[in-house]
Amino acid sequence: MILQDMFNKSIIKQGIECTRDLYPIQNKFINYSNIKEWLVPYIISYENVEIDLLQKNMKEIIKSQPLLRCTFSNKNNLELNIHDYNEETYIPIYKLSHKESIEDYMMSLSKHLKEQQIYGDILYNVAFLIKEAQVYFIGVFNHMITDGGFDFKTKLLTGCSPDEGNLSKYHSYIDKLDTSDNSHFLDYSTIKNQILSEHEVVENNSILFTYATKSLLKHRVYTLEEFWYLTVYNTLFKIFPEYRKLPLCLLIRGRSYEGVIYSKDFGDFHDEIMLTQQRSSSNGEKLSDFKRYKKQPYKNAKEYVKFIKEAELPAKSLNSMEPLILLISGKSDFIDEQIEYKKLVPRDKKHFLSIKVSCYPSLTKFDVSLLFSNTLNNRLKNFEEIIHEEAEKLFNELEKVSL
Structure with missing residues (x-):
């Protein structure tokens, strides 16, 4: 052209x-x-x-x-x-x-x-x-x-x-972020490498379902992101019972600091938080790192980049997208429109397991969509049932807290 x-x-x-x-x-x-x-x-x-x-x-x-x-x-x-x-x-x-x-x-x-x-x-x-x-x-x-x-x-x-x-203030903020403490990514990269070596992604399949509840997420004990972060993490431990620890990459929209949101501009448009949690950890323990990194946008991602530059990681680990990804976003006509446009663009992106939760304004209805390796077909056949159970379990816990 x-x-x-x-x-x-x-x-x-x-x-x-x-x-x-x-x-x-x-x-x-x-x-x-x-x-x-x-x-x-x-x-x-x-x-x-x-x-x-x-x-x-x-x-x-x-x-x-x-x-x-x-x-x-x-x-x-x-x-x-x-x-x-x-x-x-x-x-x-x-x-x-x-x-x-x-x-x-x-x-x-x-x-x-x-x-x-x-x-x-x-x-x-x-x-x-x-x-x-x-x-x-x-x-x-x-x-x-x-x-x-x-x-x-x-x-x-x-x-x-x-x-x-x-973006001068934005650059100043990012450049000052301390990345000296990045050793915790050793666990993340080790399990990521294990998953990539044990599971080959040949082609992708997809699942889409709607989760509806009569419970309104109004208790404010957890934010929407925290609620679905815990629900999905607890679900993943049931889907992958052989792993004592699991890595999860959270895509965070609308990152802001000093009252300025940069996600709608050209720049570091979204944040990614890479975490590793243990099966035996409580919900509070699982949330601890997530909450800490939410308060400091881009810190986790910058630490991760520093880690992969200093560590001698296998090429497959560096060259592959994260195996377990979670995106939580609101429903909007604009986002739905973007999804339709993406169907017009041929893209060869192979996901191991990516989960997206789209929240309706009522906070009682959520679309849950999955892109996943066809090798996970058997594991994910009960995914909808399991995530329903984990969500309801968390809702019940919140009801007890609010009493």
């Missing part, structure tokens, strides 16, 4: 404005052998909007957001290079016939992005499509750039203020 090559070159040909260390999550993801498959798509349609306005505002977004002008470098150490803004940044525009589909162009942008280099090229593709009376913005971003929360729909109409992407 010649126009997408022009877009890439118009950004990377500029000089380097500044260089900094990779963010903790980027530093972790960049080791993954399939990182080119971690793609986040956007599709936005407009009617009766001038293409010149959208194109001008897209340039403003690129100017204001440093990570849209970044490339990764591994010449000496892993570094993030922020390029100077190019006033002549080229934004591709395609005119479609009535026979051509938006989906085909999304596929083409995804394929082109996978062909670009992780080191030296920008890690996203954007374009405008004109089809009859509609104008479409489409974009495909590597997960190291965004988690899909940026409000392109509004910003393409309004533009960005000059200081909108200023």
Whole structure:
């Protein structure tokens, strides 16, 4: 795609404005052998909007957001290079016939992005499509750039203020995090290696079910994240009875400090907390580390990166995503829309076991979805029943506490 090559070159040909260390999550993801498959798509349609306005505002977004002008470098150490803004940044525009589909162009942008280099090229593709009376913005971003929360729909109409992407306080916070105590990841990496060596992931299957309860999670003894963290952890110990300890990677949305939320910007969009818990531990003991790391966003992820840099870990461990992953989020039309878009992007991401809990506003209904290795089919056939039991058990404990 010649126009997408022009877009890439118009950004990377500029000089380097500044260089900094990779963010903790980027530093972790960049080791993954399939990182080119971690793609986040956007599709936005407009009617009766001038293409010149959208194109001008897209340039403003690129100017204001440093990570849209970044490339990764591994010449000496892993570094993030922020390029100077190019006033002549080229934004591709395609005119479609009535026979051509938006989906085909999304596929083409995804394929082109996978062909670009992780080191030296920008890690996203954007374009405008004109089809009859509609104008479409489409974009495909590597997960190291965004988690899909940026409000392109509004910003393409309004533009960005000059200081909108200023992450100086954020950088200062991350750079000061102490990572000297990271020995606890030895357990995590040991069990991760054991799981990866004992279970080959050939292909993925999925399960989706809805859990409903008459109990309202209003006691505030646990937050929603804490409640489902405990429920899922206790469920996993029943699914994997042969393990005395289990590692769990929690994806945390909406991380904030000093009253500023960065998850909807380009940057270290979400946090990851890697923990190891013992089967025999009480719920209070299981929550202790989780609560501590929740108070210090990115500390756990930065410690983990420091650990894997210093430890001599097997290549498979470094190059593989975490085996057990939990994401807890709220239900929203925007998130549901993003999930539908992701179906248009071919991605070869193989999960061992990833669990997502989506909470309805009522707090009495939850969608639980699993992506898992087909080798776990027999183990997970009673997953819905077990997680129901563990959730109800925790609800009953909370009822006793509140009396």
